[in-house]
Amino acid sequence: VTNRSMDPYDYFTRIPVFGLIVCNECKYCVWPKDVAGHLSGPHHKLKRAQSQEIASAVHRWRGLTRSYEELQVPYTVDKPINALPLYEDGFMCIKGDCRKIFRGRPVIIEHWRTEHKWTVTERQRKGRAGRPGKTEKDIVQRRFEAATEKVLYQRFFPSRYSSQYFRKAEQKFQEIEKRIRTRIEAGEKDEANPWLERTGWAKYL
Structure with a gap:
């Protein structure tokens, strides 16, 4: 906010159903007790008196x-929370009863190793790993896909307590594909390709 408004709604959006407030610029939630410090910090750089006045209004x-x-x-939300970013590169672990969500392939692989004592590169049972025409890479990919579900997800806080991800229910992959195609048709193919490869959506196009 460049004009140093003293209206707290110029800085924060409320999420009434959860009783939370989201910083309009930072796009993550801030606890009420941390409002003054957040606004006087290196990003917003409000004067101490200004940040304390806004914090008092929020309280x-x-x-x-x-x-x-x-x-x-929440574990899931029916609709995305508009004030928060919606991420598209999520993998949900579906081993056993685990439903934790992770951002990116390396993170969920580490989760399997440390929490489930399992890895996608484990040797397959005899008769499965040796199927004709199936390379080790194919087997690893099948094991990965069998243990994950792609999800759209959000979170309230960037770290520490209550920072776990929650998913958007009823994924609509067609909408994601449409957005990807639009980007490519708009001349952003060179920028989109690394993203497609990283998230795994390329094979759906």
């Missing part, structure tokens, strides 16, 4: 969730 808002002990992070 008067009713229905706020004021600590992580009061917050129940």
Whole structure:
């Protein structure tokens, strides 16, 4: 906010159903007790008196969730929360009852190694690994796909408490494909290709 407005709604958007507030510029939630420090920090650089005045106004808002002990992070949401970024590179672990979401392939592979004591590169049972025409890479990819589900996801906080990801229910892959095609047709093919390869969407095009 360049004009140094003193209206707290110029800095924060409320999520009433969860009692949270999202910084309009940073795109993540801020606890009410941290508002003054957030606004006077290196990103916003408001003067101390200004940040404290805005924080006082925020503290008067009713229905706020004021600590992580009061917050129940959802497992899924039917619709994305507009004030938060919606990420498209999520993998949800579906081994056993695990439904944790991870951003990117390397992170979920490390999760399997440390929490499930399992890896996609384990040797297959005799009779499966030796199928004609199936390379080791093919087997690893099949094992990876069998243990994951691609998801769209969001989160409230960037780190520490209540920072786990939650998914958007009822994925619509066609909408994602349409956005990708639009980018390519608009002349962004060179920029889109690395993203397609990284997220695994290239094979759907």
